[in-house]
Amino acid sequence: MEAINYLLDFVFNALVWVLVLRLWLQLVKADFYNPFSQFIVKVSNPMVVPLRRVVPGLGGIDLATLLLAYLVASLKFIVIPLLNSGGFDIPSSMIFGALYLLKQTGVLLFIIMLVMALMSWVVQGYNPTQVIFHQLTEPFLRPIRRIIPNIGGLDLSVLVAFLLLNVINIFIGGAIPVWRML
Template sequence: MEAIIYLLEITFNALVWILVLRLWLQLVKADFYNPFSQFVVKVTNPMVVPLRRIIPGFGGIDLATLLLAYIVASIKFVVIPLINGGYFNLPESMFLGVLFLVKHSGVLLFIIMLVMALMSWVVQGYNPTQMIFHQLTEPFLRPIRRVIPSIGGLDLSVLIAFILLNVINILISGAIPVWRML
């Protein structure tokens, strides 16, 4: 039973991450022709396009993708408790779905910034993935760079962003029971 729950957790997390990535790529107007962007769009199109026919975008936000990510996040808190032999509470599942979506968006941002920092040490020259990661993280790092400029050529904005994301993660984790976050 634990293996099934583990696989379901990975599936729900991956679906939420890929849907958040699609929404995020659209919001920052990232390069659509980048191979990474193309991968995200092609993987999510079968889920998003049918829903987009019913739910149009609003103000530059793809509401169909946002709603789908929220539904997937909420369903996680219905399916996992039922498989564990417990019960589910629909209002609680909907609330936890919002928290899960916010928390995993922050985790995704953390992972992308970490990979971007590691790539800056290793990759020389142009790399399409590094460019798309830069486009994704720049809206979050730019306000930090305005307050704390680089010191002696060392950019501390990523470190400050890590600390802020960790504080937000701790606050959100306090609102979600530990057994539900596995």
């Protein structure tokens, strides 16, 4: 049963991350023709396009993608407990789904910034993935850079963002019961 829980957890995490990335790429107006953007769009299109026919966008926000990400996050708290204990609570699953969606967005931002930092040490020259990651993280790092400028050529904004994200993720993770996070 642990293997099934692990695989389901992986599938739900991956779906939420893909949907959050799609929405995030649209919000920052990232390069649509970038290979990373194309991958995210092609993977998420089968899920998003049918729902987009019913749920229109609002003010530049793709409500269909946001709704689908929320539904997938909430569904995790229905499917996994149903398989393990046989019971679930829809109202609490919806609340935990919203918290989980926020937490996974923070985890995704953390991972992207970590990969970006590692790529800055290894990758030389132009890299399309690095460009997209920069576009995704810049709205979060810019306010920190205004407060904490580069010190001796070192950009400490990523370190401060790591600390803030971990505090927020710990706070949100504490609100979701451990038995529901399987």
